[in-house]
Amino acid sequence: MSEEKKISKKTLKIILGVCVGAVVALVVGFFAYIHVADTNTLGRKITIYGLDVSKLGVEDAKQKILTTFQDKKIVFKENGADVYSLTLKDLGYSLDENDLTTQLTELQKKREANRKIFAEQENVNISYKVNKDAEQEKSALTADHFGDRERTSSTNASIQYDDAKKEFTITSEVQGDEIDESRLMSFVDQTLDADFTSALLDAEADITMGTECYQLPDVSADEKMQNKLTSLNDQLDKYRSTTVTYTFGESTEVLDSQTIDSWITIDGENIGIDQEAAKAYIQNLANTYNTIYVPRTFHTSYGNDVTISGNEYGFQIDQDGELAQLLEDLKSGTAVSRDPVYSIQGMQRNGTDDLAGSYIEVSLDNQHLWLYKDGALVTETDIVSGAPTKGRETYRGAWPIAYKASPFELSSEEYGYNVKVNYWMPFVYGQGLHDASWQSSFGGNRYKSGAGSHGCINLPEDQAALIYNTIDGGYPIIIY
Numbered sequence: 477m478s479e480e481k482k483i484s485k486k487t488l489k490i491i492l493g494v495c496v497g498a499v500v501a502l503v504v505g506f507f508a509y510i511h512v513a514d515t516n517t518l519g520r521k522i523t524i525y526g527l528d529v530s531k532l533g534v535e536d537a538k539q540k541i542l543t544t545f546q547d548k549k550i551v552f553k554e555n556g557a558d559v560y561s562l563t564l565k566d567l568g569y570s571l572d573e574n575d576l577t578t579q580l581t582e583l584q585k586k587r588e589a590n591r592k593i594f595a596e597q598e599n600v601n602i603s604y605k606v607n608k609d610a611e612q613e614k615s616a617l618t619a620d621h622f623g624d625r626e627r628t629s630s631t632n633a634s635i636q637y638d639d640a641k642k643e644f645t646i647t648s649e650v651q652g653d654e655i656d657e658s659r660l661m662s663f664v665d666q667t668l669d670a671d672f673t674s675a676l677l678d679a680e681a682d683i684t685m686g687t688e689c690y691q692l693p694d695v696s697a698d699e700k701m702q703n704k705l706t707s708l709n710d711q712l713d714k715y716r717s718t719t720v721t722y723t724f725g726e727s728t729e730v731l732d733s734q735t736i737d738s739w740i741t742i743d744g745e746n747i748g749i750d751q752e753a754a755k756a757y758i759q760n761l762a763n764t765y766n767t768i769y770v771p772r773t774f775h776t777s778y779g780n781d782v783t784i785s786g787n788e789y790g791f792q793i794d795q796d797g798e799l800a801q802l803l804e805d806l807k808s809g810t811a812v813s814r815d816p817v818y819s820i821q822g823m824q825r826n827g828t829d830d831l832a833g834s835y836i837e838v839s840l841d842n843q844h845l846w847l848y849k850d851g852a853l854v855t856e857t858d859i860v861s862g863a864p865t866k867g868r869e870t871y872r873g874a875w876p877i878a879y880k881a882s883p884f885e886l887s888s889e890e891y892g893y894n895v896k897v898n899y900w901m902p903f904v905y906g907q908g909l910h911d912a913s914w915q916s917s918f919g920g921n922r923y924k925s926g927a928g929s930h931g932c933i934n935l936p937e938d939q940a941a942l943i944y945n946t947i948d949g950g951y952p953i954i955i956y
Contacts, residue, residue, distance in 0.1 A: 518580070519587045520595040524602060525677040534580045538573065544677045545571050550668075552622065554685040560621050568612030569668070572605035579603055604676060608665075617664060619655040622685075628652040632695035635705055637742045644708045644745075646701060649693035656691040663688040704745070711747050714809030715740055720802065721813040724765055727827030728813075731757065736806060749806060754799060761816060762793040767830040768820055772874055774954055777837055777846050777856075782956045786873030788904070789952045790830045794819035822876065823950045836877075836909075836943070836953040838933060840870055843919045845933065847943055854946055857939040858919025860912065863928025870931050872955050875903040879949040886910070891930055898937065899944040903953050907931040911940035 517531050527544055529537040546565035551558055564570075579602040630652035638645045664683060671681045695701070720731040735757070741748040767790030771783050797817040805812045822830045833851030838844070840861050847854040862870035884900030887893065895914075902908030912934035915927060922928070933955075935943065 516584075518584050519591065521597040522587070523597075523599045524583075525675070526599060527677040534577060534584055537580055538576050541576060541677065542571055542573065545569075548678065549680040551680060551682050552685055553682055554622070559623050559685070562616060564668075567616050567664075568609030570607045570609075572607050575603075575605040601674070601676070604672070606669075606672065613661060613664075614657070617657060617661050619657060622655060627654045629654050630691050630693040632693045633697035633701060634695065635701065635708065635745050643712065644705055646697050646705055648697045649695065651687060651693065652690060654691045655689055659691070660685075660689040708745065708747060711807070712740070715747070715749075715806055717809045718806050719811045720805050721811070722761065723813060723815050724828075725824065725826035725832060729761060729764075731802075749803060751799065751803075754802060755795070758793065758795050758798050758802070761798075762795055765816070765828060766790070766792050767822065767825070767828065768792050772954075774837075774874075774956065776839065776956070778839075784872070784874050784954060784956060786871065789874040789876050789954075790820070790822045791818055791825060792820040793817065823952060831952055831954075834951070836947070836951065838870075838953065838955040840872065840955065843921075843923060845935070845939075847946060849946060855939060855942050857936060860915050860918050860927055860929060860934040861923050862907070862931035862933075863926075864924055865928075868928060868930050870929075870933060870955060871904055871907060873904070874952060874954045877909075877947060877949055877951045877953060878902045878904075880944055880947070882944060884910070886932075888930065893930075897940075899935075899940040901944060901947070905931075907933070909933045909935060909940065909943060909953075911935055911937040913937060 517533050518529050518537055520530050522528075522530050524537070524541060527541060529540060532540065546563060546569070548564045550562055550564060550567060552560040583600060583602060631650045633649035634647050635644050636647055637643075663685075667683050668681065671678075675681065716733055716737050718736055719733055722729040722731070736749075739750045739753045741750050768787060769790075769792070770787060771785050772787040772790075774782050774784050776782055793816045797819070801817050824830075824832045824834065826832045834849045837846040837848070838859065838861070843859050843861060844856065845859050846856040862868045879902065881900045883896055883898050886895050886897060886900070897910040897912070900908055900910050910932055912929070915922075915934050918934065918936055
């Protein structure tokens with residue numbers, strides 16, 4: 477059996493001393509490390525927005541943060557593919573250095589005040605201020621950076637006339653993919669601002685492009701457009717449901733909805749009426765129903781027809797006034813019935829017959845007068861008309877009785893007379909019907925032999941009174 481070796485007490489003391497010295501050295505070294513690492517630095521085990529800045533002083537940490545921020549890669553994606561990439565520096569973004577220095581200095585002081593022997597890992601999201609170079613950002617985000625593929629323009633919503641449906645319809649807007657550089661810049665700013673709040677110093681940020689970056693249609697199919705569509709179709713319906721019945725006494729002319737429909741014009745969103753077509757229609761009415769200022773065929777009481785060339789009695793359609801009224805009527809959507817708009821009107825009419833059985837007829841050759849009313853003979857009488865000499869002959873033609881007066885004083889400086897009559901009914905150029913107490917008789921050829929008037933038609937007083945009390949102003953007189 478071998479003899480066990482025994483360690484002397486002295487040796488044990490030496491070993492123990494060495495161990496104690498080593499421990500003391502380690503402790504001293506550890507505290508020295510803590511002191512060095514925590515003095516004038518941000519301390520141990522610290523990240524800012526995930527970036528390790530442990531044991532870095534304010535200036536070094538600032539530079540690392542500034543560089544990391546500006547080197548951050550921004551990748552634009554469109555339709556699932558990468559279309560463009562650049563850094564924040566290229567985009568004109570930078571962190572404000574003065575603000576960053578202030579934030580880091582405050583952070584260092586805070587951590588020094590709360591220094592711990594055994595540090596725990598801490599991530600700090602400090603406040604920050606981002607500076608932007610707007611011109612550089614604008615230059616970096618021009619549309620030509622995003623590929624050379626053909627892009628589609630947006631189209632506006634519009635109201636269009638459908639010939640097949642014969643109504644207005646809405647064509648909805650279509651969103652294209654042409655880049656709107658202003659909207660793109662705004663979208664980038666908003667996206668990055670959101671990204672920075674939690675990932676300020678990440679190595680990369682993705683921006684997915686979509687409608688937010690594209691040119692929008694200027695006009696959308698909104699409620700206002702729908703209301704306009706309704707209004708346009710309502711206007712069309714009114715035109716197509718309007719009829720205008722022109723009355724000419726008992727005769728009528730109907731402007732039907734089919735004709736009106738053929739006049740409708742569509743120019744974009746504007747509905748109109750073909751005024752040339754409407755004018756032509758009115759012109760045709762005038763050609764058919766105007767009875768004044770055209771030769772008049774008159775059926776005499778003797779049974780023969782005569783032509784009255786000096787025809788100043790009858791009806792004349794005011795074609796401009798009728799057009800204006802018609803255009804208003806067409807907007808109503810109703811069945812309109814009315815007389816045409818006249819510039820000149822006779823007393824009454826039935827179709828193209830503007831006498832309708834009520835008129836005064838005078839035959840100068842036979843020196844005779846007839847008064848008809850509503851187709852019935854009221855009276856007839858011999859007369860004395862103007863002498864058949866220049867300046868005294870009774871005018872031949874057709875006129876309305878201008879007015880009537882009782883009594884009345886007839887005078888003429890030219891012929892030197894001034895007489896009173898009981899019944900005065902002028903028709904044209906100072907000539908008229910009146911009683912003539914100075915005439916000894918009427919009819920025959922007295923008007924040729926010195927008894928003729930200065931153009932007026934002289935009547936027996938009882939006949940003048942009967943005529944006066946039967947007619948009113950506007951009553952037609954036909955003299956041939």
